Amino acid sequence: MKSVGIKPYVWMLCGCGWFSIMALTARSLADTCDWQVVAVFRSGLACLIALLVAKITRTPLVFLRPPMLWVRSIAGSCSMVAGFFAFAKMDTSTVLTFTNTFPVWVALLSWPLLREKPTSGVWIAVLCAVLGVGVTLRPFDGAVPFLPAASAVFASLTTAIAMLGLNRLKGVKPLAVILHFSFVSTVFSAVALVVFPCTHGIEQLYAPITLVKLGIVGLTGTIGQLFLTWAFSSGSATKVSVVGLSQVALVMFLEAMLGWKTIDLLNVVGTMLVLGPTGWLMARERKPPIKPDETDLAEAAIE
Numbered sequence: 423m424k425s426v427g428i429k430p431y432v433w434m435l436c437g438c439g440w441f442s443i444m445a446l447t448a449r450s451l452a453d454t455c456d457w458q459v460v461a462v463f464r465s466g467l468a469c470l471i472a473l474l475v476a477k478i479t480r481t482p483l484v485f486l487r488p489p490m491l492w493v494r495s496i497a498g499s500c501s502m503v504a505g506f507f508a509f510a511k512m513d514t515s516t517v518l519t520f521t522n523t524f525p526v527w528v529a530l531l532s533w534p535l536l537r538e539k540p541t542s543g544v545w546i547a548v549l550c551a552v553l554g555v556g557v558t559l560r561p562f563d564g565a566v567p568f569l570p571a572a573s574a575v576f577a578s579l580t581t582a583i584a585m586l587g588l589n590r591l592k593g594v595k596p597l598a599v600i601l602h603f604s605f606v607s608t609v610f611s612a613v614a615l616v617v618f619p620c621t622h623g624i625e626q627l628y629a630p631i632t633l634v635k636l637g638i639v640g641l642t643g644t645i646g647q648l649f650l651t652w653a654f655s656s657g658s659a660t661k662v663s664v665v666g667l668s669q670v671a672l673v674m675f676l677e678a679m680l681g682w683k684t685i686d687l688l689n690v691v692g693t694m695l696v697l698g699p700t701g702w703l704m705a706r707e708r709k710p711p712i713k714p715d716e717t718d719l720a721e722a723a724i725e
Contacts (some may be wrong), residue, residue, distance in 0.1 A: 430657025431665045437649030438669035444642040446676060447635050448506060449514040454632050456620040457510035460639060461503055461611035467640025468647060469604035472597060481597045491594065494587035495606035497580045502607050503614050504577035511570035513682075515674045520574035522670050526552055527582030528663040535586055544661060551667045554695025557688055585663060588654040596651040603647070 448460050476483055484491060501521075508517045529548050532538045540548075588599065627633065653662050671692075678684070 430653045430662050433649045434653040434657075434662050434665045435668060437646045437653060438666060438672055440642045440646030440649065442669055442673045442676060444639050444646060445509060445514050445518060445673060446680075447638045447642070448509050451632065451635050451639070452510045454622065454629070455627070455636070456615075456622050457506045458611060458615040458618055458620065459622075459627070460510075460636065461506040462608065462615055463636040464506070464639050464643045465499075465502065465604050465607035465611050467637065468644040469601065469608050471641070471644050472601040472604050476597050476601055479597070481595050483598045483601060484594055485602065488594070490587050490590050491599065491602055492606075494584050494599065495603040497587060498584035498603050499607040499610040501577040501580040501584060503610050504573045504580065507618075508570045508574040508577065512574070513677075515670065515677055517570070517574050518670050518673050520571060521578045521581065522667050523552055523575075524578040524582040524585070524663060524666075527579050528585055531582055531586055538658070544664070547664050550695055550698060551664055554667075554670075554692045554698070557692035557695060582663070585654050588651060596648060596655060599651050599655075600644070600647050604644075 444464070448457075448464070451460055475481075505517065505521055508520070526548060529540045529544065533540065627636075653665075
């Protein structure tokens with residue numbers, strides 16, 4: 423892509439696509455696997471894949487420093503564990519409706535932490551998208567389980583912290599960030615496997631279809647994490663986060679195609695409210711034209 427300005431948003435949309443497949447696959451495992459096992463496979467496979475690719479490409483890795491790397495990995499690990507617990511208890515689109523409200527937290531936290539004051543247009547986009555999330559959720563149709571909902575909200579908050587940390591890691595290779603996060607999240611998932619009770623027997627893991635699904639969760643999660651790292655490492659945290667809300671609409675569409683959900687007028691309205699800010703932000707983010715003298719200087723520098 424020649425336009426640097428639009429790259430982070432395209433990358434975020436790609437990440438949303440892969441994460442949507444991961445979330446739907448994880449939800450389909452709720453009847454055969456404990457959510458802790460799914461989380462272990464998600465993070466463990468990502469760790470192995472990232473380590474293998476890093477060795478092949480000879481990517482310089484980091485571990486202890488910078489400190490912001492630990493903020494990103496720990497917050498992201500908390501978000502992942504809380505999210506997989508919610509996926510096992512609620513519909514995928516409902517969980518994502520809660521977790522994808524993290525742009526509100528990003529907008530609120532980026533001002534004091536990054537000194538990046540959101541513009542009025544960004545605030546309008548956030549409010550519009552969150553309204554669409556609320557319409558999509560439709561809380562008046564029935565009670566939402568408190569603990570899974572609270573877990574999803576906690577995942578949203580910790581996701582915002584992780585994204586803000588990721589936005590400040592522009593000097594670290596994306597693959598190194600992914601490997602560090604995957605390692606930390608694997609530790610968190612293993613602890614959750616020991617601490618929280620399991621309800622399914624281990625014999626379920628021997629079924630080929632279960633192993634295939636667990637592999638899909640790990641692979642798609644890794645690819646989605648790569649796109650997400652690229653997006654937040656090169657774009658505005660607030661704007662990229664708003665684009666991420668499109669995952670709610672995407673998952674609802676996939677659920678409808680699979681026959682898991684029926685889409686009605688409120689679903690359509692909510693989808694438009696979510697996707698509207700995404701299109702608006704992408705349309706506004708254009709690379710400024712290069713003046714002739716700047717072009718000459720650029721060509722001279724290349725030569």
